[in-house]
Amino acid sequence: MSNFLRTGRKIVAIGRNYADHAKELGNAIPKEPFFFLKPTSSYISPGDGPVEIPRGTIVHHEVELGVIIGKTGRDIPKSEAESYIAGYTLAVDMTARNVQDAVKAKGLPWSTAKGYDTFCPVGPFIPKSKITDLSKVGLSFSINGNLKQSGTTADMIFDVPHLISFVSGIMKLEEGDVLLTGTPKGVGPIGPGDKFQAKLTYPGLDGQVLDQYEMACEARSGGYEFKG
Amino acid sequence: MSNFLRTGRKIVAIGRNYADHAKELGNAIPKEPFFFLKPTSSYISPGDGPVEIPRGTIVHHEVELGVIIGKTGRDIPKSEAESYIAGYTLAVDMTARNVQDAVKAKGLPWSTAKGYDTFCPVGPFIPKSKITDLSKVGLSFSINGNLKQSGTTADMIFDVPHLISFVSGIMKLEEGDVLLTGTPKGVGPIGPGDKFQAKLTYPGLDGQVLDQYEMACEARSGGYEFKG
Ligand SMILES: [Mg+2]
Numbered sequence: 127m128s129n130f131l132r133t134g135r136k137i138v139a140i141g142r143n144y145a146d147h148a149k150e151l152g153n154a155i156p157k158e159p160f161f162f163l164k165p166t167s168s169y170i171s172p173g174d175g176p177v178e179i180p181r182g183t184i185v186h187h188e189v190e191l192g193v194i195i196g197k198t199g200r201d202i203p204k205s206e207a208e209s210y211i212a213g214y215t216l217a218v219d220m221t222a223r224n225v226q227d228a229v230k231a232k233g234l235p236w237s238t239a240k241g242y243d244t245f246c247p248v249g250p251f252i253p254k255s256k257i258t259d260l261s262k263v264g265l266s267f268s269i270n271g272n273l274k275q276s277g278t279t280a281d282m283i284f285d286v287p288h289l290i291s292f293v294s295g296i297m298k299l300e301e302g303d304v305l306l307t308g309t310p311k312g313v314g315p316i317g318p319g320d321k322f323q324a325k326l327t328y329p330g331l332d333g334q335v336l337d338q339y340e341m342a343c344e345a346r347s348g349g350y351e352f353k354g
Numbered sequence: 355m356s357n358f359l360r361t362g363r364k365i366v367a368i369g370r371n372y373a374d375h376a377k378e379l380g381n382a383i384p385k386e387p388f389f390f391l392k393p394t395s396s397y398i399s400p401g402d403g404p405v406e407i408p409r410g411t412i413v414h415h416e417v418e419l420g421v422i423i424g425k426t427g428r429d430i431p432k433s434e435a436e437s438y439i440a441g442y443t444l445a446v447d448m449t450a451r452n453v454q455d456a457v458k459a460k461g462l463p464w465s466t467a468k469g470y471d472t473f474c475p476v477g478p479f480i481p482k483s484k485i486t487d488l489s490k491v492g493l494s495f496s497i498n499g500n501l502k503q504s505g506t507t508a509d510m511i512f513d514v515p516h517l518i519s520f521v522s523g524i525m526k527l528e529e530g531d532v533l534l535t536g537t538p539k540g541v542g543p544i545g546p547g548d549k550f551q552a553k554l555t556y557p558g559l560d561g562q563v564l565d566q567y568e569m570a571c572e573a574r575s576g577g578y579e580f581k582g
């Protein structure tokens with residue numbers, strides 16, 4: 127599963143799963159989880175190049191705990207969900223916010239807003255044994271050294287077993303699939319020339335650093351230009 | 355590439371790409387293509403079981419030409435698009451129409467409406483050499499022997515090279531990815547107990563049968579229930 131980035135076939139990303147983040151975007155607290163798909167072609171590892179800012183887009187950062195699925199399952203009961211987890215990864219759900227706002231207003235899919243190349247930075251595989259209490263994961267995100275997001279998974283609206291159970295009742299989960307579990311408040315724009323620092327700690331924000339990385343952002347040359 | 359169903363990592367599905375179909379759903383003709391993602395976990399081969407009708411959903415059939423990508427490309431010019439095609443497949447883009455209508459009204463993602471298990475029936479790999487003029491592919495779809503959809507790719511708003519170029523300017527295309535190219539008019543409900551027949555012909559609707567298959571639909575037991 128350390129190879130999930132090359133072998134996994136699906137990224138299921140949960141929306142508005144931290145109450146404070148839902149509020150900051152003016153959204154209601156969802157009554158049940160909802161999710162969208164990011165393509166695996168949007169994966170990028172730190173060190174494999176910059177995150178690209180596509181032409182015409184305003185890109186926001188969303189730091190998230192990624193849950194890596196270890197075996198195929200469907201209609202997984204919450205009580206068994208944990209056994210489907212192989213490990214974790216520190217992920218960023220890059221989002222073209224102006225594209226997303228435009229498609230939301232038109233009732234169109236989110237796939238472009240969420241699916242550009244390099245829009246899913248992920249660090250290495252973190253073995254499951256490193257995180258024994260899923261409510262105590264610390265996530266933080268800085269731009270050019272200035273802290274923008276910091277929160278813990280204690281603030282999730284729907285916990286990880288709930289998410290695994292919910293998603294697997296709609297689409298089966300398979301080995302190497304990644305579940306992005308939502309982002310704490312503090313999202314905002316990041317642009318060409320910026321460098322960001324993402325960090326995953328346990329237990330809590332003052333715990334051990336399980337992963338951290340820095341990546342640069344650059345303007346994408348060529349490709350689709352969003353014109354509103 | 356005959357193995358695209360097991361090795362491919364992305365299904366990119368184009369919306370409203372036949373003018374008559376856009377009209378029948380009351381949608382405007384798009385000025386540029388738009389697309390959504392279906393998960394590869396929604397693939398099903400004829401013979402591998404029924405198409406499932408999830409609880410609480412009204413499912414519509416959309417018969418489509420699937421284009422199977424043969425090599426990785428990004429920002430592919432229209433003039434080179436054809437060289438990225440490995441072959442074709444006869445696909446059905448199953449759609450939970452009531453779920454889609456609900457999420458469109460709320461500005462939410464289409465991923466659930468389009469991504470349930472068994473929502474992407476696909477036939478075997480059809481070698482590229484079998485179709486020399488991409489504007490002459492015939493598609494038809496019947497339920498219990500009654501013809502519901504029949505049309506040819508001549509009615510596409512954006513042709514296949516345009517679609518490949520457009521999508522690859524947003525997300526790179528990779529070997530085994532499938533592009534669903536839109537559906538002709540005649541979509542409608544299909545439910546438990548129905549059997550459908552899909553057919554792909556060339557050249558035109560009276561040409562040689564390149565693929566045809568029949569599948570049954572059954573009510574899904576368990577899983578998520580859509581309640582509106
Ligand atoms: Mg997110």
Ligand SMILES: [Mg+2]
Pocket residue numbers: 162163235236237390391463464465
């Ligand atoms: Mg979507």
Ligand SMILES: [Mg+2]
Pocket residue numbers: 367368369416418447534536537
């Ligand atoms: Mg379709």
